[in-house]
Amino acid sequence: MESFLQQLINGISLGSIYALVALGYTMVYGVLRLINFAHGDVYMLGAYFGYYLSRLVQGRTPSHLLDAAVVMILSMIGCALIGVIMERFAYRPVRRASRLTLLIIAIGVSLLIENASQLIFGANPRFFPQLIPETHIHMGNLMLTNQQVIVLVTALALMILLNLFIYRSRTGKAMRAVSYNLDAAKLMGIDTDRIISLTFALGSALAAAGGILVSINIPGIDPLMGVMTGLKAFVAAVLGGIGNIFGAVLGGLILGLAEVMVAGYGSSTYRDAIAFLILIAILLFKPSGLLGKGQVEKV
Amino acid sequence: MLTLKNISTRYGAIKALTDVSLEVEKGAVATLIGANGAGKSTTLRSIMGLCQPYEGEVLFEGKKINGIPTHRIAAMGIALVPEGRAVFANLTVLENLELGGYLQRDHGKLKRDIEHVYEVFPRLKERLAQMAGTLSGGEQQMLAIGRALMAHPRLLLLDEPSLGLAPLMVHAIFEAIDRINKEGTTVLLVEQNANLALKRSQKAYVLETGRIIMQGSSAELANDPRVKEAYLGD
Numbered sequence A: 001m002e003s004f005l006q007q008l009i010n011g012i013s014l015g016s017i018y019a020l021v022a023l024g025y026t027m028v029y030g031v032l033r034l035i036n037f038a039h040g041d042v043y044m045l046g047a048y049f050g051y052y053l054s055r056l057v058q059g060r061t062p063s064h065l066l067d068a069a070v071v072m073i074l075s076m077i078g079c080a081l082i083g084v085i086m087e088r089f090a091y092r093p094v095r096r097a098s099r100l101t102l103l104i105i106a107i108g109v110s111l112l113i114e115n116a117s118q119l120i121f122g123a124n125p126r127f128f129p130q131l132i133p134e135t136h137i138h139m140g141n142l143m144l145t146n147q148q149v150i151v152l153v154t155a156l157a158l159m160i161l162l163n164l165f166i167y168r169s170r171t172g173k174a175m176r177a178v179s180y181n182l183d184a185a186k187l188m189g190i191d192t193d194r195i196i197s198l199t200f201a202l203g204s205a206l207a208a209a210g211g212i213l214v215s216i217n218i219p220g221i222d223p224l225m226g227v228m229t230g231l232k233a234f235v236a237a238v239l240g241g242i243g244n245i246f247g248a249v250l251g252g253l254i255l256g257l258a259e260v261m262v263a264g265y266g267s268s269t270y271r272d273a274i275a276f277l278i279l280i281a282i283l284l285f286k287p288s289g290l291l292g293k294g295q296v297e298k299v
Numbered sequence B: 001m002l003t004l005k006n007i008s009t010r011y012g013a014i015k016a017l018t019d020v021s022l023e024v025e026k027g028a029v030a031t032l033i034g035a036n037g038a039g040k041s042t043t044l045r046s047i048m049g050l051c052q053p054y055e056g057e058v059l060f061e062g063k064k065i066n067g068i069p070t071h072r073i074a075a076m077g078i079a080l081v082p083e084g085r086a087v088f089a090n091l092t093v094l095e096n097l098e099l100g101g102y103l104q105r106d107h108g109k110l111k112r113d114i115e116h117v118y119e120v121f122p123r124l125k126e127r128l129a130q131m132a133g134t135l136s137g138g139e140q141q142m143l144a145i146g147r148a149l150m151a152h153p154r155l156l157l158l159d160e161p162s163l164g165l166a167p168l169m170v171h172a173i174f175e176a177i178d179r180i181n182k183e184g185t186t187v188l189l190v191e192q193n194a195n196l197a198l199k200r201s202q203k204a205y206v207l208e209t210g211r212i213i214m215q216g217s218s219a220e221l222a223n224d225p226r227v228k229e230a231y232l233g234d
């Protein structure tokens, strides 16, 4: 029983990271009907920004937690800028192009970031500095690390903030309008280019947060770390129903749990396979995803 | 108030408008009638900058507006109620209206504007918390017009507001358009239902395969044998 609870916590923890990254896929898809395949690479960049920032910031603030918060916020801002630049120069010029063109460009952007990163950061893995010294928290027979708690709390807080922004603010309302009908949104006086830019900024900032939170738990980072996580987060977004915010969170959690359970009770060899099994199953049985609207979109 | 000077618009290689000129006077209701595919929606889309005319000029209150982004044209005081209504189906009635007043940052004024829309369309008030997608066709049309009113447009463009509605609902919508016009908004009304449109307007244009083929006072056109035969069904 304890070990099941333990796995449950690990699964939710991993799942909340997938959810953070999946949100970016789903938000961008919502406003542009584009699968931004470079999104996983933004997650990687978030981890690298965090790596360099940590070396600057660590020890300069009164507490470890504050160190981590500063690193995370600056890295989120950095990735938000990357997202805005990516949209402005790679996707905006071809907004009216066909889906296939967009897809090819997205793959191109992804390859560009991966290769440039290998050139700039080096291809070898780096060790992410330990921003917060690990301590153990015992609850009965259950053992948690403070880092796991931080990951969970931060991911949850970010998702709540995002939700408040999208469903309570004027700009969030405009974002929902853009994702429902671009032309109608323009007719309301909404500067849709600005909203699309902002969507990339938000999605990229969440991916950066995901990259840092992962690195706090599993400190090895490398320029290709975004490939697998990006794919899994994409699966999570499709599983929940791409374009659907709650779907992305649900999909992320299911995927994280499934992975941890398979590794825990089956074999860790199949850990990565489960995402693709889920993808195949969802495409066969419910292509619009768990919370999707029924209409099937071909990408 | 609005002048189109020889505009031509195309979709890729397909020419949708050729040399279209028209004029809407301040305070008036003008109508543009024509069969399906004549280019009526394209004309309105060209005014709003949703399509770019490759020739000619669109002037609003004497200022050239073609080439300006749609959201800025909307901010200048033109509102379009698009064909098929295009309400935000996944948002509530109230949220749709709030989006119509997107540029109004004063909360008190926004509230008053919403009250004004409820006054014009009391049905909307009963449905304010409902998702717009669950409204009937007529209610969605009311919402689309109400949403457009939220911006206090000086010029209101309406694309086939009677499309697919029951006669009673059509009547209600046209009564509301009358009222909106009387309250000071200039209206350009696009309709396939020529009978109704000619009765409710002062000036009319007939569009056929992308060209204006007739124009004049609505009363004149309603009695023109060619219009009668082609558009009034007698």
Ligand SMILES: Nc1ncnc2c1ncn2[C@@H]1O[C@H](COP(=O)(O)OP(=O)(O)O)[C@@H](O)[C@H]1O
Residues within 6 Å of the ligand: B011, B014, B015, B016, B034, B035, B036, B037, B038, B039, B040, B041, B042, B043
């Ligand atoms: N998005 C589009 N792409 C290509 N052709 C279009 C598009 N929209 C309209 N058309 C064509 O332009 C012409 C005028 O269409 P439209 O302005 O919608 O006419 P109406 O509103 O009078 O029915 C038609 O021949 C139509 O097929």
Ligand SMILES: [Mg+2]
Residues within 6 Å of the ligand: B037, B040, B041, B042, B083, B159
């Ligand atoms: Mg039309």
